[in-house]
Amino acid sequence: MNCNPIPEREDWFITDRKPTICPRCKTKEVRKAVLGKPLEEDFFRDDIFVIGCIPxxxxxxxxxxxxxxxxxxxxxxxxxxxxxxxxxxxxxKD
Ligand SMILES: [Zn+2]
Known part of the structure:
Protein backbone atom coordinates (compact mmCIF):
# COMPACT_ATOMS: atom_id res chain seq x y z
CA MET A 1 0.00 0.00 0.00
CA ASN A 2 1.20 3.48 -0.82
CA CYS A 3 0.18 6.01 1.76
CA ASN A 4 1.82 9.35 1.38
CA PRO A 5 1.42 12.32 3.69
CA ILE A 6 0.39 15.59 2.13
CA PRO A 7 2.96 18.23 3.04
CA GLU A 8 0.46 20.98 3.72
CA ARG A 9 -1.57 18.99 6.21
CA GLU A 10 -0.19 16.51 8.66
CA ASP A 11 -3.53 14.76 8.96
CA TRP A 12 -4.17 14.29 5.21
CA PHE A 13 -2.90 11.36 3.20
CA ILE A 14 -2.97 10.13 -0.38
CA THR A 15 -3.34 6.38 -0.48
CA ASP A 16 -4.12 3.79 -3.13
CA ARG A 17 -6.45 1.80 -0.90
CA LYS A 18 -8.06 2.01 2.49
CA PRO A 19 -5.51 1.88 5.27
CA THR A 20 -6.20 -0.83 7.81
CA ILE A 21 -4.34 1.03 10.49
CA CYS A 22 -4.32 4.81 10.67
CA PRO A 23 -0.72 6.00 10.13
CA ARG A 24 -1.35 8.95 12.41
CA CYS A 25 -2.89 7.48 15.56
CA LYS A 26 -2.16 3.77 14.92
CA THR A 27 -5.72 2.63 15.53
CA LYS A 28 -7.86 0.48 13.26
CA GLU A 29 -10.53 3.13 12.99
CA VAL A 30 -10.31 4.06 9.31
CA ARG A 31 -13.72 3.86 7.65
CA LYS A 32 -15.31 4.69 4.34
CA ALA A 33 -16.38 8.32 4.39
CA VAL A 34 -20.06 9.08 3.90
CA LEU A 35 -21.07 12.60 2.98
CA GLY A 36 -24.21 14.27 4.12
CA LYS A 37 -26.56 14.26 7.02
CA PRO A 38 -26.52 10.74 8.36
CA LEU A 39 -29.64 8.89 9.17
CA GLU A 40 -30.23 8.49 12.85
CA GLU A 41 -29.28 4.85 12.60
CA ASP A 42 -25.96 5.78 10.98
CA PHE A 43 -24.81 7.54 14.13
CA PHE A 44 -24.62 4.16 15.77
CA ARG A 45 -22.84 2.39 12.95
CA ASP A 46 -19.17 1.78 13.44
CA ASP A 47 -18.37 0.82 9.85
CA ILE A 48 -18.51 4.29 8.29
CA PHE A 49 -16.98 7.73 8.81
CA VAL A 50 -19.62 10.43 8.62
CA ILE A 51 -18.33 13.65 7.08
CA GLY A 52 -21.51 15.47 7.99
CA CYS A 53 -22.89 18.62 6.46
CA ILE A 54 -19.63 20.52 6.20
CA PRO A 55 -17.68 19.24 3.20
CA LYS A 93 -21.39 15.18 -12.07
CA ASP A 94 -19.93 12.06 -13.58
ZN1 LIG B 1 -6.24 8.13 13.18
Missing part, protein backbone atom coordinates in the same frame (compact mmCIF):
# COMPACT_ATOMS: atom_id res chain seq x y z
CA UNK A 56 -13.98 18.63 3.31
CA UNK A 57 -11.57 20.82 1.38
CA UNK A 58 -10.70 20.84 -1.41
CA UNK A 59 -12.45 17.55 -2.12
CA UNK A 60 -14.23 15.09 0.08
CA UNK A 61 -12.05 12.49 1.68
CA UNK A 62 -12.43 8.91 0.54
CA UNK A 63 -11.86 7.46 3.98
CA UNK A 64 -11.66 8.98 7.41
CA UNK A 65 -10.21 7.99 10.76
CA UNK A 66 -12.85 7.91 13.48
CA UNK A 67 -10.19 8.23 16.15
CA UNK A 68 -8.11 11.23 15.08
CA UNK A 69 -10.10 12.61 12.12
CA UNK A 70 -7.27 12.03 9.65
CA UNK A 71 -8.41 12.24 6.02
CA UNK A 72 -7.44 9.73 3.34
CA UNK A 73 -7.82 10.48 -0.35
CA UNK A 74 -7.74 7.75 -2.95
CA UNK A 75 -4.74 8.04 -5.22
CA UNK A 76 -6.34 9.15 -8.47
CA UNK A 77 -5.15 11.83 -10.91
CA UNK A 78 -8.31 13.79 -10.18
CA UNK A 79 -7.81 13.74 -6.44
CA UNK A 80 -4.15 14.60 -6.66
CA UNK A 81 -4.90 17.47 -9.00
CA UNK A 82 -7.60 18.75 -6.69
CA UNK A 83 -5.33 18.54 -3.68
CA UNK A 84 -2.62 20.33 -5.59
CA UNK A 85 -4.95 23.22 -6.22
CA UNK A 86 -4.77 22.63 -9.95
CA UNK A 87 -8.46 22.10 -10.55
CA UNK A 88 -11.67 23.78 -9.43
CA UNK A 89 -13.08 22.74 -6.09
CA UNK A 90 -16.38 21.60 -7.56
CA UNK A 91 -16.49 18.78 -10.06
CA UNK A 92 -19.27 18.25 -12.58
Missing amino acids: DFPINRTWGCRQCDAAFFKDTPRNKAALGGLVPHQWP
Whole structure:
Protein backbone atom coordinates (compact mmCIF):
# COMPACT_ATOMS: atom_id res chain seq x y z
CA MET A 1 0.00 0.00 0.00
CA ASN A 2 1.20 3.48 -0.82
CA CYS A 3 0.18 6.01 1.76
CA ASN A 4 1.82 9.35 1.38
CA PRO A 5 1.42 12.32 3.69
CA ILE A 6 0.39 15.59 2.13
CA PRO A 7 2.96 18.23 3.04
CA GLU A 8 0.46 20.98 3.72
CA ARG A 9 -1.57 18.99 6.21
CA GLU A 10 -0.19 16.51 8.66
CA ASP A 11 -3.53 14.76 8.96
CA TRP A 12 -4.17 14.29 5.21
CA PHE A 13 -2.90 11.36 3.20
CA ILE A 14 -2.97 10.13 -0.38
CA THR A 15 -3.34 6.38 -0.48
CA ASP A 16 -4.12 3.79 -3.13
CA ARG A 17 -6.45 1.80 -0.90
CA LYS A 18 -8.06 2.01 2.49
CA PRO A 19 -5.51 1.88 5.27
CA THR A 20 -6.20 -0.83 7.81
CA ILE A 21 -4.34 1.03 10.49
CA CYS A 22 -4.32 4.81 10.67
CA PRO A 23 -0.72 6.00 10.13
CA ARG A 24 -1.35 8.95 12.41
CA CYS A 25 -2.89 7.48 15.56
CA LYS A 26 -2.16 3.77 14.92
CA THR A 27 -5.72 2.63 15.53
CA LYS A 28 -7.86 0.48 13.26
CA GLU A 29 -10.53 3.13 12.99
CA VAL A 30 -10.31 4.06 9.31
CA ARG A 31 -13.72 3.86 7.65
CA LYS A 32 -15.31 4.69 4.34
CA ALA A 33 -16.38 8.32 4.39
CA VAL A 34 -20.06 9.08 3.90
CA LEU A 35 -21.07 12.60 2.98
CA GLY A 36 -24.21 14.27 4.12
CA LYS A 37 -26.56 14.26 7.02
CA PRO A 38 -26.52 10.74 8.36
CA LEU A 39 -29.64 8.89 9.17
CA GLU A 40 -30.23 8.49 12.85
CA GLU A 41 -29.28 4.85 12.60
CA ASP A 42 -25.96 5.78 10.98
CA PHE A 43 -24.81 7.54 14.13
CA PHE A 44 -24.62 4.16 15.77
CA ARG A 45 -22.84 2.39 12.95
CA ASP A 46 -19.17 1.78 13.44
CA ASP A 47 -18.37 0.82 9.85
CA ILE A 48 -18.51 4.29 8.29
CA PHE A 49 -16.98 7.73 8.81
CA VAL A 50 -19.62 10.43 8.62
CA ILE A 51 -18.33 13.65 7.08
CA GLY A 52 -21.51 15.47 7.99
CA CYS A 53 -22.89 18.62 6.46
CA ILE A 54 -19.63 20.52 6.20
CA PRO A 55 -17.68 19.24 3.20
CA ASP A 56 -13.98 18.63 3.31
CA PHE A 57 -11.57 20.82 1.38
CA PRO A 58 -10.70 20.84 -1.41
CA ILE A 59 -12.45 17.55 -2.12
CA ASN A 60 -14.23 15.09 0.08
CA ARG A 61 -12.05 12.49 1.68
CA THR A 62 -12.43 8.91 0.54
CA TRP A 63 -11.86 7.46 3.98
CA GLY A 64 -11.66 8.98 7.41
CA CYS A 65 -10.21 7.99 10.76
CA ARG A 66 -12.85 7.91 13.48
CA GLN A 67 -10.19 8.23 16.15
CA CYS A 68 -8.11 11.23 15.08
CA ASP A 69 -10.10 12.61 12.12
CA ALA A 70 -7.27 12.03 9.65
CA ALA A 71 -8.41 12.24 6.02
CA PHE A 72 -7.44 9.73 3.34
CA PHE A 73 -7.82 10.48 -0.35
CA LYS A 74 -7.74 7.75 -2.95
CA ASP A 75 -4.74 8.04 -5.22
CA THR A 76 -6.34 9.15 -8.47
CA PRO A 77 -5.15 11.83 -10.91
CA ARG A 78 -8.31 13.79 -10.18
CA ASN A 79 -7.81 13.74 -6.44
CA LYS A 80 -4.15 14.60 -6.66
CA ALA A 81 -4.90 17.47 -9.00
CA ALA A 82 -7.60 18.75 -6.69
CA LEU A 83 -5.33 18.54 -3.68
CA GLY A 84 -2.62 20.33 -5.59
CA GLY A 85 -4.95 23.22 -6.22
CA LEU A 86 -4.77 22.63 -9.95
CA VAL A 87 -8.46 22.10 -10.55
CA PRO A 88 -11.67 23.78 -9.43
CA HIS A 89 -13.08 22.74 -6.09
CA GLN A 90 -16.38 21.60 -7.56
CA TRP A 91 -16.49 18.78 -10.06
CA PRO A 92 -19.27 18.25 -12.58
CA LYS A 93 -21.39 15.18 -12.07
CA ASP A 94 -19.93 12.06 -13.58
ZN1 LIG B 1 -6.24 8.13 13.18
